[in-house]
Amino acid sequence: MTDTPREDATLFPASAGDTLRAAREKQKLSIADIAQRTRVPIRHLEAIEQGHYDELPSPTYAIGFAKAYARAIDVDEAEIGRMVRAEAGVPRRPTMETMPYEPADPARLPPAGIAIFGVLLALVLVIGAGIWLGTDWFRGGADQPVAVATTTPAAGDSVAVAPPAAAPAPRVEQVTLTATDAVWLRVYDADGNSLFQNTMQAGDRYQVPTDAKNPMINVGRPDKLEVRLNDTLMPPLGDGSRPLKDIGVSAEAVKARQAGAGA
Numbered sequence: 001m002t003d004t005p006r007e008d009a010t011l012f013p014a015s016a017g018d019t020l021r022a023a024r025e026k027q028k029l030s031i032a033d034i035a036q037r038t039r040v041p042i043r044h045l046e047a048i049e050q051g052h053y054d055e056l057p058s059p060t061y062a063i064g065f066a067k068a069y070a071r072a073i074d075v076d077e078a079e080i081g082r083m084v085r086a087e088a089g090v091p092r093r094p095t096m097e098t099m100p101y102e103p104a105d106p107a108r109l110p111p112a113g114i115a116i117f118g119v120l121l122a123l124v125l126v127i128g129a130g131i132w133l134g135t136d137w138f139r140g141g142a143d144q145p146v147a148v149a150t151t152t153p154a155a156g157d158s159v160a161v162a163p164p165a166a167a168p169a170p171r172v173e174q175v176t177l178t179a180t181d182a183v184w185l186r187v188y189d190a191d192g193n194s195l196f197q198n199t200m201q202a203g204d205r206y207q208v209p210t211d212a213k214n215p216m217i218n219v220g221r222p223d224k225l226e227v228r229l230n231d232t233l234m235p236p237l238g239d240g241s242r243p244l245k246d247i248g249v250s251a252e253a254v255k256a257r258q259a260g261a262g263a
Contacts, residue, residue, distance in 0.1 A: 015051050015083065015087060016048070016051070016066055016080050016083035016084045016087060017048050017049040017050055017051045018049075019075065019080065019083070020048065020049060020066070020069050020070065020073070020075065020080065021049045023073045023074075023075050024073055027073060029073065031045050031046060031049075034069055034072055034073070037072040038065070038068040038069060038071075038072050040065045040068055040069065043055075044056055044061075044065050045065070045069060047062075048062065048065060048066050048069060048084070051087060053084070053087065053088040059084075059085075059088040059089075059090045060090075062084055062088055063081050063084050063085055063088070063090070066080050066081065066083075066084045067080055067081045172210050173210070173229060173230055173251035174207060174208075174210060174229075174230055174251075175207070175208040175215075175227065175228070175229055175249050175250065175251055175254055176205055176206070176207050176208070176227075176228045177200075177205065177206045177207075177208065177217070177225055177226070177227060177249065178203070178204070178205045178206075178225070178226040178228065179200035179201060179202055179203065179204045179205075179224060179225060179226075180202055180224050180225070180226060181202050181221070181224040182199060182200070182201055182202065182224070183199070183200050183219065183220060183221045183224035183225050184198075184199045184200075184219070184220040184221075185197070185198065185199075185200055185206070185217060185218075185219050185220075185225065186217060186218045186219075187206065187208065187215060187216070187217050187249070188215070188216060188217075188218075189212050189213045189214060189215050189216075190213045190214035190215075190216075191213065195208075195209065195212060195215060200225075208249050208250070210251075212250070214248065214250060214253075215248070215249050215250055216246050216247060216248050216249060217244075217247050217249050218243070218244070218245045218246070218247075219237065219243060219244050219247070220243045221240050221243070222236065222237035222238035222239075222240060222243070222244045222247075223236060223237075223238060223239055223240030224240065225237060227249065227254060229251060229254050229255065229258075234254055234257070234258055235257070235258060235261045
């Protein structure tokens, strides 16, 4: 029996698989050799040679494996990829190489000076907006009124009432006793508890405790003792002709004595 003559190659061009197989056999390489070079499983390489792309995980894998096969035997991988894409029926995606290039019309481009001016103007506007929103430079430094949203509570709703502002703490008035010369002094409270007892020298000072209960003094030379309420000098306790006993030195007593002296 004689072999049937092959049809003209121009009428039936070789497939991607035939091209790869022919190149492999020409280099006397086996499928196992290609699998070792490409790390692609032998069954996938055989499916590519036979054109059984449906046996591969996806057309994308088929194209990738075929291009790796082509690289391993120095065949144009781009051409092999196009052949496999056409044989597997994968639509070609436009790339930068296939997309038409349309050079820009120089007449439509703005002059360089105008473009730079536009960029600078945009930058100034952005900076100005940031300063306006983030500072009070353009507001004269004056405090701006703050809008307060007010709502009317519905019937039955509880209304939170702000606690009243705390009243300022009353000022604590301090009575200070200052010696202008050597003077004996005893300070005690209404229960007879001694708070201070000593001979004071000129310049010595004693501040009567503000929490003392009706503090009083005994003093040998009242003319040598100055009494101040806060920073105000009070009238003298006596002329020094005799010692004084049970003289109140609380803030209330000092003020009452001053009022009596001025009456």
